[in-house]
Amino acid sequence: MTMAEPDAPHDAVPDGTPRRDTYTPESLLAVAVEVFIDRGYDGTSMEHLSRAxxxxxxxxxxxxxxxxxxxxxxxGRALDGLFGVLDEPAADHGRAVDRLEHVLRRTVEVLMAELPYVTLLLRVRGNTRTERWAMERRREFDQRMADLLKAAVAEGDLRSDIDVRLATRLLFGMVNSLVEWYRPAGGGTLSSDEVADTVVRIAFDGLRT
Amino acid sequence: MTMAEPDAPHDAVPDGTPRRDTYTPESLLAVAVEVFIDRGYDGTSMEHLSRAxxxxxxxxxxxxxxxxxxxxxxxGRALDGLFGVLDEPAADHGRAVDRLEHVLRRTVEVLMAELPYVTLLLRVRGNTRTERWAMERRREFDQRMADLLKAAVAEGDLRSDIDVRLATRLLFGMVNSLVEWYRPAGGGTLSSDEVADTVVRIAFDGLRT
Known part of the structure; x- marks a missing residue:
């Protein structure tokens, strides 16, 4: 296919340069997410998206x-990834402490694989229907995690001298901090296995020898 | 003093309503920080600050x-609080593991006491001289923490099967997540002692019984 083909969709960017629209829904989404993260969702106009x-x-x-x-x-892509983890057999059967470990580990993996999408999800605040929906789904996920932690305490595998909600927030604070400092390109020395292992070690056994 | 006093500083807000400027440097700063957090530093103009x-x-x-x-x-206020912790005697003498515990605990306290200032510090990214300086100081703080962790591993008190830089990031990811979910007004049931205790328990001994 060449630009000259009569049925090729042609287009013009704001500066007047014609450019083919070769985007798939997926690749357009990837561009939009970068702009949303960069400018904030509220601060992004269709004009900004068009330019990017x-x-x-x-x-x-x-x-x-x-x-x-x-x-x-x-x-939605970030939420599908995260809720997908909860539907995995290892998150659904067995002792709560093992299910929690599985979910922590897999959440780290999803976060690293879907970094821009989860970054956007974690930054969403606001008043549109979609933003409220995203925040509601995040709360739902947090609640499922808190329930899992509570069950593990009840089964005697996790210490009972901690506030379950607080511990859940701290654990996911640790995991979610990845979006602040993890850069796949920067050095790229950390595998998701390595990060997941370290998260699980600190969370379950702590740093002390 | 009344508004009518001839030497009282008078002023007019953009909508034309006159208002006394009764701000101290401290109280004006508190207003500005809220606007910076809300709109982002880049997105804030002097007009926004004047209106707020x-x-x-x-x-x-x-x-x-x-x-x-x-x-x-x-x-600067946030950084003074955080670096102040490193100058406390308990952060400077004794075994590294005890110094690290002190610093973790006190960092949580500073974060909760100076919440908006630390929130702003953690969100700063950008290209002004001040933003670059703030980011440089944050890296310096992280480096001091990583050194402390490394020393505690060398003294045999912390496990050696973890990457020190990664563990530092995860620990402070956990602590820094406070700015995302802690709200002094919302419920207000968590004291900084309670939060600091839970952070220290998870970090050093983990959640497992």
Missing amino acids: AGISKSSIYHHVRGKEELLERAV | AGISKSSIYHHVRGKEELLERAV
Whole structure:
């Protein structure tokens, strides 16, 4: 295919340079997520998205109804990954402490694999329907984690001298901090296995010898 | 003193309502920090600060040279609190593991006492001189923590099967997550002692019985 083919979708970016819209829903989403993280969702206009993607606004509207649909797909992808972990057999059967370990480990993996999507999810605050939905789903996930921790305490495998809600927040504070400092390109020496192992060691057995 | 006193500093907010500038450097800073957190430092103009404070821009310029000075004072306050911890005798004498425990505990306390200032410090990214300085100081603090952890491993008190830099990031990820979920007004049932105790328990001994 060449640019000259009559049925190729042509387009013009704001500066007037024509450019083919070769985006898939997936690749357009990846561009949008970077812009949302960079400028904040509120601070992002269709104009910004158009400039970052190098295609016109009308081309973007060809793919999605608007920026809120892009947000919905992006945080949906992060949430699908996280809730998917809870549906895995190892998260659903056995002692609560083993299920919790599995979920912690897999959450680290999902976070590292879907870094920009989870970063966006963790930064969402606001008043659109999609933002409220994302925050509600996050609370649901936190609640499932707190329940798991509580069950592990009840089964005698985790210490009972801690506040379960507080411990849940601290554990996921530790895991979620990955979005602040982990950069796949920067050095790239840490595998997700290594990070997951260290999280599990600190969380369950602590740093002391 | 009344508004009518001839030497009282008068002022007008953008909507035209006159208002006395009764700010101290401290109270003006508190207002500015809330606006910076809310809109982001880049997204905040002197106009926004003037509106939030209810005094004119020229009144603000009476207190500070501009918004960067406000940022410098705000993150400076957070950094003074954090580095102050490292200068405390218990952070400076004794076994590294005990010094680390002291620093973790006191960092939680500083974070909760100076919540908006530390929140701003943790969100700073950017290209102004002040932002670069703040990021450099944060790295310095992280380095001091990593050194302490390393020393505690060398003294045989902390496990040696973990990457020290990674563990430092995870520990402070746990502590720093406080700025995301801790709200002094919301419920207000958690004391800083309780939070500090739980952080120290998880970090050193883990959750397992």
